[in-house]
Amino acid sequence: MRQFLIGEQAFDEDAPELPARLERAYAQKLRPLCQCKEPPLPMYIARVDDLYVIKRMPLSGRDHAPTCPSYEPPYELSGLGSLIGNAIQIDASGKAALKLDFPLTKKGARGAHASSAELSEPALRNESKKLSLRAVLHYLWEAGELTEWRSSWTGKRGWGRVQSSLMNAASQMTARGGPLSDILFVPEVFHQEDREGIAARRAAALAPAHASGPGQRKLMVTVAEVKEFAAARGGQKIAVRHLPFPFMIEDGTWKRLSSRYETELELWRSSEDFHLIMIATFGISGAGIASVDEIAMMVVNENWIPFESIHEQHLLERLSRLKRKSVKGLRFNLSREQPVVSITLPEQRPEPVAMFIVPISADEDYEVALNEMITVRAEMTPWIWRVAEGEMPRLP
Template sequence: MPKHTGSGPRHDPDCDSYEPPHALSGLGAVDGEAIVENAEDGVTLLKLDFSLSKQAGRTAPTPRDAIDAGAVNTDGSRLSLRALLHYLWEQAEFNRWRPAMTGRRNWAVLRKFLLEAAEGKTAKGKALAHVLFIPEMFDAERDAAIAQRREMFLSRALKAEGKRRSLAMLIGEVKEIAPARFGHRVVIKHLPRFPFMLNEDVHRRMNAVFAPELALWNATADSHLIAIATFGIDAAGIASIESIALMVVTDRWLPFENRYEAALIDALAKRGASFVKSLRYNMPSAQPMACVVLRQDGAAPLGMYIVPDGAGTEYREKLDELIAESGMASWIWNIADGAMPELPA
């Protein structure tokens, strides 16, 4: 997997290492601030706005994107939970699509490359790979061995630190969110007998902040709902989520924010196009960004934008400024105009 060193925009668009200009997505606001690469030792420092530990008897501080994902501050000094998920997804290149990828992505592949993306990253004084739990693909014949590896990992990740206890971090695909006797539980695919409990407060905030993601997952056939969460395990061995963020991806595991983005991604993929999906990180929904950057054989990349219905003058002025600064040709779909415009040849 190519290493992202910040030189991607200087590569030829036909090169697999090409990256669109960071300013076309939320990466531009956090790169170099919340994401700091050390060229000498190759270690990347990630500055997080949420805690990876908890004092006994206290609720972990509420992260920004558990307050209002749509109004996440554009200050790039710290990564929200959602931004960290976007960063790892982009590092693992699951925001990229080429025709050769068709049929080659499943949970085992995602897990492998997400864990590789976590290597060489530190946060809160810890190696990210030492606290990041991504479940193995379920296999009934290997169930006991998988459970043993899980328990060994969690016993190392969730050690006490004086009066505080470490939290681990989960990335997994949500199977269901269901009422429990007290509160709710999140069932993660490939972990059928290891539920994660949600207290009423965390469940209420999740439903309020991530209502669009939950609605898209419910309404979009073949979509997947990805959760990133911090969690601890109590004396009874029960896992409880402290904070959570959600992201919806297509059947090709490409993130999308609304049905218009899903339609564009699907249309491009069916035409055999190669493209990079922009991710929002901390950027609020009111801030325009490229939906995708299309890589065209023998031609310059093309920025593709979707303008939401009801976008005002300020939004359009920011979009014009973004397009001008990118130095890249643009394709624009104004939702208010109706059907998707003709795609590039």
């Protein structure tokens, strides 16, 4: 059982007095210390659905003891490895400073055209010094611990939990010198009985995105679930869940988006159980219209775990019924031509397992890179599904 040190007092994680102590520590901005190792490791307190929970600091998962629930596999197995120390820099307090490769300002009330999806996607350039829009989405998802799953969580993760996890993760990050949470808008779950309160909080959160006159204006970032796309004059409108207004996207950008994210859109349309997540920079005109500037997308399953192929979804489905924890690996800036760990099983004994899915399109360079990745992390047992060879191998 884990123990946490808060101030001078130690608490077991199931201690009945811990919730009240966490609430006080949250107000006092105290950091709990996880005692899985010596010296203890700093954590932070997040408020989730009116509960106070202890979360690990960004990128600290691999520093915890392998038996600790906060342990996370080495980030070198995913697209995160090349970004650490470059696009993502962690300071002494545990805050993550993000370097972005997309603008958060725009000239004029409306530019000549919105930026293309490709412009915000350094996977085409394999850039490691800055985060693409998609990489920011992946980092928020990972830091919010939304890549993790075990069967006991079934039915306990809805958009409300996703929203609070993303905002809590953003509170531990900075971008362009300010808190990322100040410019990130994630719609909260709509409840009819609280519609006026929700509207007031939404208006306050969106205030920085409103155009204040001619000249350069600020953009915000939104993460939201797409409900549907619909034709509009000169483009498309994106309806998102829990919002009373759509986001407008110009026709040229829509065509590039449809091409760049053809796979994600195809997967999303294949099942009512899947969700399409968008991350976009946007501004709101003087007329009150929200318009997308740049956009990226990701498809997730019914448990809100990202996946990029139907084979990966089949593996996630199999693992979702197990009590042991699984952790989804993400690409960040890496292209599909480069291998990343699909899923890790950190609680597997005697060694954690790194699971790889090799696509039919994999060439010799892909196999060389995969072998190098496996060799570097020799402390993990590899499990490999080569799709071209047939059905999924037996699970560990």
